[in-house]
Amino acid sequence: MISAHVTHLRLAVAAAAVGLLAAGCGGGSSGGGSATSSGGAGGLEGKTIDFVGYGKDNPWGAYFNGVFVKKLEAEGAKIRDLTTMDPGTAVSNFNQAIANRPDLIVAALLDTSSMVVPIKKAKQASIPVLVFDGRPDPSTDGDVMQVLSDSEALGTAAAQNLVEGMKAQGKSSGNIIAITGTKSGFASQDRMKGFDAELARTPEYKVVDVQDGNWDPTLSGRIATQLFAKYGCSGIQGAYGMADYQALPIIAAAKQAGCEVGGKTGVIVTGSNCFKVGIDAIRSGALYGTATEDPGTIAEQTADYVIRYFGGPKPPAKELVKEERVTKGNVDQYAEQCSKA
Structure with a gap:
């Protein structure tokens, strides 16, 4: 990742299905507490999500975006694409997302420190934020929900x-x-x-x-x-x-x-x-x-988190994707998971 992480390449609806994928791919979750705010129990139909993720010119981001957006749109959500690989543009896009007042902002933090103020603005505006891949600045740790790679x-x-x-x-x-x-x-x-x-x-x-x-x-x-x-x-x-x-x-x-x-x-x-x-x-x-840390696995888990947030059961405030080391000795075990992008 990217610029997060960030570059050209790389997928259930239920928590149980994600658990099966995680078991097969080395994925998993950890964390305590509940999501920082309630998404309601009405599901994703008609909900608007502003997506301030990695740009599609990044291979990891391109595959993540395809999986993530497709899965949520299938649930009836409207996704507003504000993705980029430029940290400065990401800040501007996040501020634009706040002005749009969506039901949720989903963001990748290209420059952690520069996102502190926008995250706090979103909190003041009562707009929930979900961060994926890399963790936020400690000063905003309690202000966002998180689905994180084990970096x-x-x-x-x-x-x-x-x-x-x-x-x-x-x-x-x-x-x-x-x-x-x-x-x-x-x-x-x-x-x-x-x-x-x-x-x-x-x-x-x-x-x-x-x-x-x-x-x-x-x-x-x-x-x-x-x-x-x-x-x-x-x-x-x-x-x-x-x-x-x-x-x-x-x-x-x-x-x-x-x-x-x-x-x-x-x-x-x-x-x-x-x-x-x-x-x-x-x-x-x-x-x-x-x-590992393939984009498909974390995209599936992040999309599933959003689905649970809006439809229940409520996810924990943080989830961690379990990662695995890959060498020639075990490459066949992870080849399918790692060949999506």
């Missing part, structure tokens, strides 16, 4: 992939680069928190450069090209692209620089936000691993 777990999985891969090559130490999603968002920050904490257990493998790829595959490729030019093939042993569509450009940049990727001596690369291209790359050996 720290995703970062932990990425670090485990890199260390496992380098150790399998017999490397007792290594330099790692990381190209993140939008750094100003908690989705990226929390992943790096989990990533750094896991790497601290093996300090011989250290991060030498972290760059903001803004959930953009093209930007990520340019950054990777610059980093391989800066450090050379011998100066980078591992690389983390925070989404599969960011990891693949890292692989391309490494090869363009004349660096070996994977195998017995090449750069070990891991992704996250699993996509079909990532699954294919794991099978080919170019990508060591990834993690």
